């Protein structure tokens with residue numbers, strides 16, 4: 001088992017009660033108070049201890065004679081190599097992030113161990129089975145990427161609260177407390193010339209003799225006052241939009257914060273984590289603060305960052321579990337929202353949006369854990385015919401909340417489980433090797449410790465145990481443009497990537513391209529070749545052959561880096577599920593959740609599926625339903 005969190009606790013209990021006698025469990029985390037509402041193997045006195053170890057002890061209390069081996073470690077650690085994975089009959093994932101899931105997928109493929117993968121988001125959940133040579137792997141289908149917003153909406157023309165949140169955490173928070181060298185679009189688009197952005201660069205630096213309140217007030221006036229004035233000069237922008245209103249601190253808080261009621265220098269925040277809410281005596285996170293209160297929180301949280309957390313400044317990124325960061329972002333987003341005539345939100349709501357939080361539902365985790373065990377048993381019995389991927393829906397579909405679907409066959413162009421090369425369009429004269437390694441090899445391809453080869457020349461290798469000279473040489477290469485490497489990379493060159501831990505090799509054909517669209521191709525390079533086109537709305541095939549889309553997390557307004565779990569539901573493509581139980585094909589008394597799929601709204605294909613409702617075949621739908629083929633995979 002990988003992961004001993006929400007799904008993991010349920011899973012370990014159900015495995016133990018179902019007769020599994022030798023279980024290894026990996027989890028890198030310690031128990032937090034916020035886990036206790038659903039991770040029922042843990043109690044308050046366990047807070048701070050290893051999840052894997054406490055989960056083991058809790059289960060041994062009611063199943064003392066089974067073996068449970070806990071590892072308080074990251075599954076990406078080198079000790080969990082292919083040989084380690086080979087000792088298991090089946091691997092069960094109860095993870096919460098794509099990165100770890102992809103890594104485990106690769107190790108399972110390399111070790112040839114079946115993987116049962118799972119995820120939940122609120123009421124939605126899914127369990128999928130991945131067996132090399134039999135079904136698709138976890139990465140055969142591209143995963144939905146987190147929602148992004150056009151830069152100019154965030155910097156200049158927000159119309160929803162989420163735009164203000166993204167501005168507050170990704171631009172302002174990052175500018176004030178994050179890496180000083182990062183690219184940051186703050187202000188760049190709010191003025192009409194470079195001089196504005198130059199001015200903006202300076203304003204964020206604290207003057208030597210400026211006290212923290214003066215500094216906070218200056219930042220406040222700059223971002224909520226001056227920048228809005230500058231933006232207003234661009235008449236074109238506001239022709240068909242409501243004009244924003246500049247906000248200045250003296251209009252709201254003419255007196256210094258220290259002189260105002262509700263704030264005292266000596267309030268007892270010393271031993272607690274610094275919090276602007278507690279120092280200003282604002283207690284309820286569900287209250288929507290006034291503009292003045294938001295302004296006070298803004299100044300106070302900024303002061304607390306500099307006073308109490310100075311060592312963090314310069315390397316912070318927004319973290320939903322960092323109270324002070326949430327307070328700052330809530331206040332900044334609300335002040336901006338007020339300026340743009342957007343309704344203000346409480347800290348609780350703002351935190352949910354900023355952290356992309358979908359509240360976990362314990363029952364969904366329990367259901368999903370049960371389904372994992374059912375699939376694990378089938379895998380152990382080699383009952384391939386009966387493997388199912390199961391989706392847990394929010395609303396019944398044909399009176400069913402659980403929707404079983406036969407597994408899909410592998411995607412022949414999946415770079416993880418097949419050897420199909422990828423294509424990278426890149427400007428080989430301007431892009432550095434570092435850009436390719438960071439943006440493509442690590443971020444897009446999920447390699448953990450990659451090696452990059454051009455022909456037989458190794459140009460980069462990652463790892464802590466490298467020889468010093470070699471490491472220095474690779475560091476030099478990282479800063480070279482592709483065409484300037486010791487083995488130059490140009491159009492037609494093949495880059496060979498290898499991750500020894502994941503035992504993954506992947507070739508990339510390089511195609512030189514001069515120009516990239518900043519908005520649409522922000523990486524400045526485009527990787528293609530493995531994805532099958534998937535539709536934006538995710539669709540689920542239901543058991544009578546109809547297809548419906550389920551509301552999924554990515555349709556939520558929230559923006560975020562990582563969705564807690566990602567139930568990827570099958571997109572249009574591939575094949576239809578085998579009906580699990582026969583129901584009258586015409587019955588459909590629940591409201592359609594969203595539009596029917598393009599493919600299956602086609603009457604002809606619907607009819608075709610109904611006709612096949614009760615046979616055991618798997619139907620493969622090509623892009624054009626007219627040419628749909630039926631294909632047996634076993």
Ligand SMILES: Nc1ncnc2c1ncn2[C@@H]1O[C@H](COP(=O)(O)OP(=O)(O)OP(=O)(O)O)[C@@H](O)[C@H]1O
Pocket residue numbers: 002003004005006007008026027028029034035051073074075076094095096097100360564565
């Ligand atoms: N790379 C990894 N190696 C080992 N364990 C991991 C890794 N990534 C995630 N996990 C574990 O997977 C579990 C996922 O559980 P869950 O989704 O309930 O998240 P959580 O962190 O417990 O809760 P929340 O995110 O809501 O605070 C966590 O316990 C986490 O430690």
Ligand SMILES: [Zn+2]
Pocket residue numbers: 136137138139140141410411414415416417418
């Ligand atoms: Zn694959």
